[in-house]
């Protein structure tokens with residue numbers, strides 16, 4: 001299971017940082033367990049690793065098998081929680097270079113997560129002459145970025161295969177009852193998967209939202225869900241030795257002591273999108289009512305040579321949460337050089353992982369000495385089971401954290417502000433007055 005090492009944060013925490021939060025953590029636990037706290041209607045993820053829809057789960061695997069048989073590429077259309085979880089898991093468990101690798105599963109392209117014309121054209125070029133399928137994912141079914149991208153890739157499929165075959169190559173993951181995508185999927189007869197009512201986008205990676213693309217990448221869904229279920233059972237046990245309680249309490253205590261930024265640190269390039277997923281999870285859950293830690297991320301050791309200076313000596317506003325995989329999947333030994341021109345022979349014969357470990361140990365102490373507390377989150381290895389545990393650990397700790405902060409961790413009202421302005425500026429019917437007002441402001 002996930003373990004927490006707080007030795008390098010302890011000197012920044014008061015004696016009672018955990019005990020003083022025990023009652024609030026217990027209340028938060030009950031609210032998550034019973035779904036009766038703020039946003040309680042969106043706590044369906046809490047028991048998901050046990051209560052997931054087994055029939056749909058089998059259908060996801062079957063759809064993934066079909067895509068693997070008839071497609072060289074899968075285009076995944078989605079944004080935010082309808083995209084980041086799948087990409088995080090595919091990159092962490094397969095590779096950030098997944099599409100470049102020799103493999104017997106399709107390439108996966110993520111689109112509809114922005115509005116870049118050039119990125120869109122590039123993806124069209126990459127897939128148009130190959131057999132491909134589309135998984136369109138949107139809980140609301142109305143988010144502009146994926147809706148526009150879907151329109152484009154749907155017509156590309158229809159031009160290439162004709163309407164009938166295109167239908168068989170489109171998989172829609174959306175709300176069970178409502179929304180524009182649901183209506184379209186029903187009308188066209190796409191295979192449909194459900195984003196459960198009680199699960200918001202950023203908590204949905206272990207539903208069809210994440211699972212279909214993850215399965216297409218050849219990742220073992222049973223092991224992933226099994227890991228999450230282990231974490232669910234372990235973290236449901238109340239107590240001060242619960243790692244999710246400790247993480248939620250430590251970051252809350254550091255926040256109250258004046259830290260405003262949490263840096264999620266990874267040492268694996270494959271961890272980058274997991275950190276992006278984590279940023280949405282914590283940013284949308286906590287950043288409201290003028291409160292919340294700003295979630296940021298760095299990749300070490302690469303970023304020690306870009307952000308390291310600031311972390312060591314810039315504003316003392318941050319702490320680090322380091323995700324450390326205890327075991328590499330492979331090993332590589334540093335070769336001997338008889339001429340030793342680079343003076344590195346003191347490392348000859350040592351595994352590269354030994355160098356990485358010393359870099360991490362040295363960095364933690366240096367940053368701590370520079371006034372940056374370090375929380376170490378220890379995970380076993382980059383496999384399905386451990387990643388399932390990590391996902392659940394961060395989700396559960398996020399729920400606890402939001403309740404410690406006394407916000408509703410399951411809404412995101414602030415995201416609407418830019419959407420309304422965009423709709424108005426685009427001339428969406430019904431926004432005429434706002435458009436005039438915004439244009440007047442923009443034109444000075």
Ligand SMILES: O=P(O)(O)OC[C@H]1O[C@](O)(CO)[C@@H](O)[C@@H]1O
Pocket residue numbers: 079080081082137138139140141142143146201202284412415
């Ligand atoms: O799945 P949808 O409804 O397209 O939403 C995508 C993302 O957009 C947001 O609603 C914010 O705009 C996120 O919370 C969500 O993950």
